[in-house]
């Protein structure tokens with residue numbers, strides 16, 4: 348496939364469609380099974396139209412009805428829901444499939460009207476990425492393109508690459524692991540890969556069954572524009588992402604940003620690995636740089652980060668550091684981490700006061 352064809356197909360991939368069976372929006376790859384053929388031409392857009400789901404048509408119908416009932420012009424609605432005037436116009440004319448982000452904004456605006464009609468958002472961009480809050484939307488779009496590319500490269504042939512939200516997930520999301528449990532898990536992990544109690548871990552050497560782990564540089568087949576975008580302008584704004592490759596399996600791809608410092612890369616990669624080892628699911632709908640997507644629950648984020656830190660810096664190492672008053676910077680250098688990560692470990696292990704030697708007394 349030439350780069351042009353690839354770019355063309357990718358541009359259609361970040362979408363959600365509504366599954367008529369479940370009345371839920373599902374994330375789907377439009378380039379599969381004949382919806383879009385491989386020749387980049389205007390014909391494709393006609394085909395996309397032809398493929399438009401009846402539920403998407405319903406969404407557009409409700410949009411138009413509500414807008415007219417409220418007496419809003421397209422321009423007025425555009426400013427209310429934050430979708431451009433020209434895009435809204437195209438959507439209402441049925442001229443091309445609205446993208447993921449547009450559909451979600453429309454759904455939000457329709458609110459109860461959408462719910463009464465059986466429409467809701469369930470599954471949108473299923474990617475987890477560690478990125479700064481100020482990440483720009485171009486970088487996020489770029490990351491989503493890489494995610495879709497990898498899904499097609501390593502994923503199954505099934506039409507939908509979806510993760511269905513089940514009713515138990517809210518319940519699961521409320522459960523956090525205790526610190527003791529996580530310390531034990533981190534030590535067991537280290538033991539399994541054959542490390543000594545205090546031996547530094549090189550996460551870049553880790554291999555995990557069913558998980559494709561690669562640096563961004565190792566992702567082959569991306570167009571040069573996308574590559575330079577994510578490594579240059581997006582350099583500091585994202586550190587890693589995990590991409591579910593198949594429905595209901597533990598097949599994932601992890602890509603980490605190799606243009607960041609090695610210290611950052613180590614903990615970013617390990618955090619993604621722990622999300623997968625803990626069976627975390629992308630359940631939380633989030634908004635990053637104006638783009639809606641799904642990510643892990645807040646509590647899952649804490650656990651994965653804690654475990655990443657504990658795996659890199661086992662408690663014996665931190666306890667020794669505190670007891671012997673070692674320099675944080677020296678231990679950080681020996682274990683390839685930032686000094687902030689060492690401080691995080693000291694604090695989370697409850698040893699900060701001891702490390703600082705802060706005396707506490709009662710007055711006479």
Ligand SMILES: [Zn+2]
Pocket residue numbers: 475477618619622643648651
């Ligand atoms: Zn995370």
